Amino acid sequence: MLAVVPPPVTVRVPAKVNLHLAVGDLRADGYHDLVTIFQALSLTDEVTVAIAEDPGVEVHGEGADSVPTGASNLAWRAVRALAQHVGRDPDDPKVRVVIRKSIPVAGGMAGGSADAAATLVGLASLWRLEISRDELAGIAGKIGADVPFAIYGGTALGTDRGDRIVPVLSRHTFHWVLAFDRRGLSTPEVFDELDRLRADGDPPRVGEAEAVLEGLSSGDPRQLALLLGNDLQAAAVSLRPNLRRTLRAGVNAGALAGMVSGSGPTCAFLCTDGDSAVRVAAELAGAGVCRTVRVAQGPVHGARVVGTEEAPRPIPPEVHA
Ligand SMILES: C[C@@](CO)(OP(=O)(O)O)[C@H](O)COP(=O)(O)OP(=O)(O)OC[C@H]1O[C@@H](n2ccc(N)nc2=O)[C@H](O)[C@@H]1O
Ligand SMILES: Nc1ncnc2c1ncn2[C@@H]1O[C@H](COP(=O)(O)OP(=O)(O)O)[C@@H](O)[C@H]1O
Structure with a gap:
């Protein structure tokens, strides 16, 4: 008799931008309390998970050279976490993960977290698990604070470490231009820099999330534009002063x-609309202030299966004994 191996599953998963990011004090567990509004953007990675006798992770595309392919890859951490959760052997999960990246690595757009979320969603389908999105999001939160949001996508309020997610109804599409820098920034170093700036003085703090939620529901990008805010911006700019020039160039x-x-x-x-975003992107690309420019829209949905390869392949039973 032949055993049937389920076909590989491919999941598309979005990057995020934080429309509002309020950072509280440093906690005893090394995290900061956050109040943030995430929006998922149409800049996506694709992750394929397959049953394989040569387990591991492969990374291709944007920034692939700087992504670890061993145990520290966030997608591999997702494989282990889900295997453990459902009683499979996390040390021998017989899974191969292939990641095609478009989200910049260490770019503040949660690309690694997105890959972890996509892996969870892909494996749930590959292993035919009866598991809800909320249960997957619970596992996701143990991998990283940003991972649960990538499971849901859309627009959402994140609290606690940013991992407690409440969806926000948002019927309007917003148009974005993204400027990738030449090198990434380490998230813990940016939080540390904010703590240092706060110990030395009083960097500006963002207002209330409620105003941003109202701006979102108005659907008017001009109103929303006045309300965007990020407490980590001062720290990122302090570590990378060239960002000031990039920010100015986009507005100009x-x-x-x-x-x-x-x-x-x-x-x-x-940006005001899609046409304006294309014009801004072209001008920014010519300004020489960043490595790459992309246009994106939000909100888009979270990690979602986009395809399974051909029909199930029969293989000899001993391969999966
Ligand atoms: C800042 C944010 C904003 O959405 O995203 P990125 O810009 O990195 O994508 C997130 O809070 C990043 O989330 P994520 O990248 O998943 O963080 P984790 O891996 O869980 O944590 C990495 C480190 O960041 C710091 N950290 C993270 C989240 C948080 N609420 N407080 C923190 O202080 C801690 O030093 C932690 O050890
Ligand atoms: N699948 C992955 N994709 C990108 N980075 C990863 C991945 N797995 C682990 N990492 C590591 O996580 C770090 C943060 O990556 P990323 O999630 O892209 O950035 P950010 O936290 O700024 O949004 C990177 O420096 C990289 O070494």
């Missing part, structure tokens, strides 16, 4: 507002 090119995305160094520019 016609964006309504520019901000550092999360811990940076990617800068995100909100």
